[in-house]
Amino acid sequence: MKGSAIILGGGVGGIVAASLLRKRLPAEYTVTLIDREENHVFAPSLLWLMTGDRKSAAISRPLHDLQKKGIEVVRGDIERIDAVNRTVLVNGQSISGDYLVVALGAALAPEDLPGLDAGYSFYDLKEAERLRGQISTFQQGHVVVLTVSPVYKCPAAPYEAAMLLRHYFQTHGAGSQIRISFYAAEGGPLAVAGQNVTEAVLQLLRERDIAYHPQHVIQAIDTGARTLHFANGVEDSYDLLVYVPAHKPPRVIQESGLLGQNGWVEVDRHTLETKVSGVYAIGDVTGIPLEMGKPLPKAGVFAHGQAKVVVNNIACKITGKGSLMEFDGHGECFVEIGDRKAGFAHGDFYASPSPAVKVARPGVRWHLGKVAFEKNWFRTWF
Numbered sequence: 001m002k003g004s005a006i007i008l009g010g011g012v013g014g015i016v017a018a019s020l021l022r023k024r025l026p027a028e029y030t031v032t033l034i035d036r037e038e039n040h041v042f043a044p045s046l047l048w049l050m051t052g053d054r055k056s057a058a059i060s061r062p063l064h065d066l067q068k069k070g071i072e073v074v075r076g077d078i079e080r081i082d083a084v085n086r087t088v089l090v091n092g093q094s095i096s097g098d099y100l101v102v103a104l105g106a107a108l109a110p111e112d113l114p115g116l117d118a119g120y121s122f123y124d125l126k127e128a129e130r131l132r133g134q135i136s137t138f139q140q141g142h143v144v145v146l147t148v149s150p151v152y153k154c155p156a157a158p159y160e161a162a163m164l165l166r167h168y169f170q171t172h173g174a175g176s177q178i179r180i181s182f183y184a185a186e187g188g189p190l191a192v193a194g195q196n197v198t199e200a201v202l203q204l205l206r207e208r209d210i211a212y213h214p215q216h217v218i219q220a221i222d223t224g225a226r227t228l229h230f231a232n233g234v235e236d237s238y239d240l241l242v243y244v245p246a247h248k249p250p251r252v253i254q255e256s257g258l259l260g261q262n263g264w265v266e267v268d269r270h271t272l273e274t275k276v277s278g279v280y281a282i283g284d285v286t287g288i289p290l291e292m293g294k295p296l297p298k299a300g301v302f303a304h305g306q307a308k309v310v311v312n313n314i315a316c317k318i319t320g321k322g323s324l325m326e327f328d329g330h331g332e333c334f335v336e337i338g339d340r341k342a343g344f345a346h347g348d349f350y351a352s353p354s355p356a357v358k359v360a361r362p363g364v365r366w367h368l369g370k371v372a373f374e375k376n377w378f379r380t381w382f
């Protein structure tokens with residue numbers, strides 16, 4: 001039973017897909033994972049990297065380590081995807097498979113807004129380290145947390161960042177000297193999850209004296225005057241700018257013919273198969289419209305759940321054993337609020353007519369739950 005499956009991307013969806021597929025398929029069937037990065041970074045912990053509660057090495061692992069599980073790991077930039085022939089071009093070489101699983105995530109595009117580089121982000125490892133250095137010496141002034149566009153991975157992350165920053169400054173002697181404002185391109189926190197979740201987060205922001213300004217789309221940044229100009233005519237100044245950049249599909253995806261009308265890879269929302277047979281896409285690279293009009297949020301929990309479904313179905317097709325599964329849109333999320341506490345939301349995002357999501361009261365147990373999840377992540381996949 002020879003053959004091969006190729007996993008594009010070694011982020012959340014990619015490592016789950018490659019590891020589970022390796023377990024489910026006979027040894028003579030090749031599983032290859034391709035990523036340009038040397039390390040897999042556990043993104044939820046970037047918030048703790050920002051606050052100095054984690055070091056980079058603690059939240060990253062070499063992708064090469066997956067070789068000991070029998071996965072072929074290729075490090076390189078995927079330059080072209082020929083979906084119809086299930087072939088990719090990497091390091092100048094063509095690699096073909098019987099199945100492709102596209103898990104290339106969303107690309108960050110800070111360069112789309114001139115002046116944004118005067119600020120700091122926590123959306124990748126190097127940026128989060130820079131931000132940590134900056135907040136450790138920041139003693140007074142106005143911190144602005146900014147989302148450049150309403151579509152970004154982990155809808156909770158910038159809200160968590162604002163609350164963790166508030167706690168950080170309070171416990172590092174600069175509390176009352178620092179004002180925090182949040183300017184959001186979106187209409188409200190975690191709006192896709194429903195009004196109860198939005199209200200719960202707004203209340204947490206109010207309790208922490210974080211001034212919240214929804215539906216403010218940034219138009220220009222005057223880095224000399226340190227002033228933000230929004231499309232609705234509002235202006236505000238900042239001393240420290242903390243931002244979530246615009247997201248877009250990776251360039252290679254834009255040229256792959258796999259994009260749908262919503263600008264992301266179009267898939268069947270239950271099987272994650274693209275319009276090309278044998279080619280699947282999971283995680284942030286996909287755009288899955290929900291009945292309520294917003295897309296399924298980009299989050300690791302969905303990339304993870306989708307990877308399990310795709311692996312099961314590919315393994316069924318190859319081995320003829322087991323039964324096909326469908327992705328059901330369930331997901332959950334911890335929301336860090338500082339002081340070693342977190343909230344928790346979980347629910348069915350495919351529910352009709354809109355997602356049915358419940359929130360639990362914030363407490364220490366949810367923070368400990370996230371810490372346990374992080375530990376378990378590395379133990380399970382590396």
Ligand SMILES: Cc1cc2nc3c(=O)[nH]c(=O)nc-3n(C[C@H](O)[C@H](O)[C@H](O)COP(=O)(O)OP(=O)(O)OC[C@H]3O[C@@H](n4cnc5c(N)ncnc54)[C@H](O)[C@@H]3O)c2cc1C
Pocket residue numbers: 008009010011012013014034035036037043044045046047076077078079103104105106122123124153154157250252282283284285298299300301302303333334
């Ligand atoms: C600060 C922060 C906190 C978060 N917290 C949570 C959380 O608590 N819960 C949650 O569910 N989600 C969270 N997320 C979101 C989560 O990390 C992402 O949704 C998840 O990583 C998506 O998985 P993915 O496999 O689709 O893409 P990714 O994990 O982004 O992986 C994509 C991979 O593809 C590779 N790649 C891209 N293009 C190419 C190319 N051309 N050639 C080679 N390789 C390429 C990249 O290097 C990358 O390794 C958080 C994200 C951030 C930034």
